[in-house]
Amino acid sequence: GPADSLGVSIAGGVGSPLGDVPIFIAMMHPNGLAAQTQKLRVGDRIVSICGTSTEGMTHSQAVSLLKSASGTIELQVVAGGEVSVVTGQQQDPPVSSLSFAGLTSTSIFQDDLGPPQYKTITLDRGPDGLGFSIVGGYGSPHGDLPIYVKTVFAKGAAAEDGRLKRGDQIIAVNGQTLEGVTHEEAVAILKRTKGTVTLTVLS
Structure with missing residues (x-):
């Protein structure tokens, strides 16, 4: 529909911050058309858009193609479970999950407020702890959701730092991705952290 969002x-x-890697799905909006097909997954590589091959395409070319397409949009994808985007040092053994360090992605949402802002926030866990609560997770009462910040407490590392906001999505903790983890797993990962904690968040 004309008012529907791909999500x-x-x-x-080509020329992306990750190097010349294929165009892939970095995030999906739970209510978008893409999620409703139930056939697309984060990490899937987009091989062609409406019959046009994405081979050699720049990020902005792919974005404008998706934004200008109207009516039926046909995407050809390769399931990306094996796509490993590792930035910086090659990790050993290779991880078959997405590492979002230094990643810029563009959302194809109807209410486009500019590309999502990935931030790296480093918190020093003090006597009052990290100082925020989370909501969401895989298998949560609301469905399979990313991990979001629910509340930033008045005391604690997050409040002192001032950058973490309610509604921020936590992508990774100390480089460990929270993609597909349950609420309990995310809590355990955050509780296990000591000293300085690096959060990759999407505001």
């Missing part, structure tokens, strides 16, 4: 964020493309 995906894509990353990659």
